[in-house]
Amino acid sequence: MRSLVRTVSRLVYRNCVKPLFFRMSPDDAHDLVLGIMTKSQRFWVVRKIIQAMWAGPKKSSAVRDICGVKFSNPIGIAAGFDKNAVTLPFLNSIGCGFVTAGSVTLRLRPGNEKPWFHRLPESGSIIVHAGLPNKGINEVARNIKNNRDNIGSMVTILSVAVVAQSAGHTTESAIDDAIEVMERISRDELADMAEVNISCPNANDDQPFTQPGMLEKLLKAIDKLEYPLPVFIKMPSKSWEKFEKLIDIILKHNVQGVSIANLTTSRGIDLKDTIPDGVHGGLSGQPCFERSNELIEKTRKKCGKRLYIIGIGGVMSAGDAQVKIDAGADLVALISGLIFEGPQLIGEAAHKVR
Ligand SMILES: Cc1cc2nc3c(=O)[nH]c(=O)nc-3n(C[C@H](O)[C@H](O)[C@H](O)COP(=O)(O)O)c2cc1C
Numbered sequence: 001m002r003s004l005v006r007t008v009s010r011l012v013y014r015n016c017v018k019p020l021f022f023r024m025s026p027d028d029a030h031d032l033v034l035g036i037m038t039k040s041q042r043f044w045v046v047r048k049i050i051q052a053m054w055a056g057p058k059k060s061s062a063v064r065d066i067c068g069v070k071f072s073n074p075i076g077i078a079a080g081f082d083k084n085a086v087t088l089p090f091l092n093s094i095g096c097g098f099v100t101a102g103s104v105t106l107r108l109r110p111g112n113e114k115p116w117f118h119r120l121p122e123s124g125s126i127i128v129h130a131g132l133p134n135k136g137i138n139e140v141a142r143n144i145k146n147n148r149d150n151i152g153s154m155v156t157i158l159s160v161a162v163v164a165q166s167a168g169h170t171t172e173s174a175i176d177d178a179i180e181v182m183e184r185i186s187r188d189e190l191a192d193m194a195e196v197n198i199s200c201p202n203a204n205d206d207q208p209f210t211q212p213g214m215l216e217k218l219l220k221a222i223d224k225l226e227y228p229l230p231v232f233i234k235m236p237s238k239s240w241e242k243f244e245k246l247i248d249i250i251l252k253h254n255v256q257g258v259s260i261a262n263l264t265t266s267r268g269i270d271l272k273d274t275i276p277d278g279v280h281g282g283l284s285g286q287p288c289f290e291r292s293n294e295l296i297e298k299t300r301k302k303c304g305k306r307l308y309i310i311g312i313g314g315v316m317s318a319g320d321a322q323v324k325i326d327a328g329a330d331l332v333a334l335i336s337g338l339i340f341e342g343p344q345l346i347g348e349a350a351h352k353v354r
Contacts, residue, residue, distance in 0.1 A: 002057065003351070047089060056073075062351075066257070072154070073097035074350070076310075076332070082101050085101035088143075098156070105134060123273050125285035125336065132161045160195070163205055164205050183225060198233060228254070269287045286314045288313030292314065309329045318348050321353050322354065332353070
């Protein structure tokens, strides 16, 4: 019965809801969706109806134990959809095994000038040029605490951006800020894990922590956390040659996993849409799929069980999620699939993956 409801939901989303959203600018559509989610999740009955329609059903074969944290299923939301952790109860209702909230910084960050997003409808992709806007850890902590009672057993991962806060802010102080945020997450039990985002391609900082020397510095600071917690590193989408050098460094430190991967900046991929002049940023969705799968597979082969892997990039169906798991991912996270295919995708993938 639930799979029939999900099939109908997919058709309704594709043919009625998405065309309406896609008439709006992607920035407005994103704000509207977050608004609808935050308002509707306040009502217990709404959460229960959504859950009955789209989530689960829970099955023991879907459960994952990662660093002692129990995930009811391996499908979740990648960083960037809910930057300020305002929609966690809604995301729990649609059946997420986990949500990666953020990326968050120590202080409020306004991000780049808008528009932040550009849709490539035929290519199943969003070009993101947001520059890590978020309200800062204090407000995000408040949001998490306010919603804590309504997220069931869903796991929360908080993404921490390691980024210079403003011009003149050094890479050293970016590390200090990130460490302060991580100590806060762990000490105040804001999340079950931290995902350290070293790879935002649109923060206008040349991603210094994707360089081996700077990554080493950052990870040495993470090794010394006073309040340790499971740590994942959000990896850049790079060639295996460059990627492997970062993995070699990560393996020497107190890091439990890697999230593969962030947006791609490659413009060499065959796209069905043309990117207008003046549109900058990293691409999400289908253009990320193949590279991410390759990096997951090679990382698993190289590291065996030494690192957990969250597979991210271009998951548009339950079958795509299975491809990531078969390539070696322990968990799968997505954003673009939600935008292009609808919210029933999470429960569908959670139900179908092995
Ligand atoms: C709207 C949007 C905002 C994003 N913001 C962040 C972010 O703040 N931090 C981060 O680590 N990744 C961010 N990402 C990248 C995603 O987490 C993910 O790596 C990428 O979109 C590939 O997954 P997808 O194909 O399922 O969308 C963002 C992606 C999108 C589409």
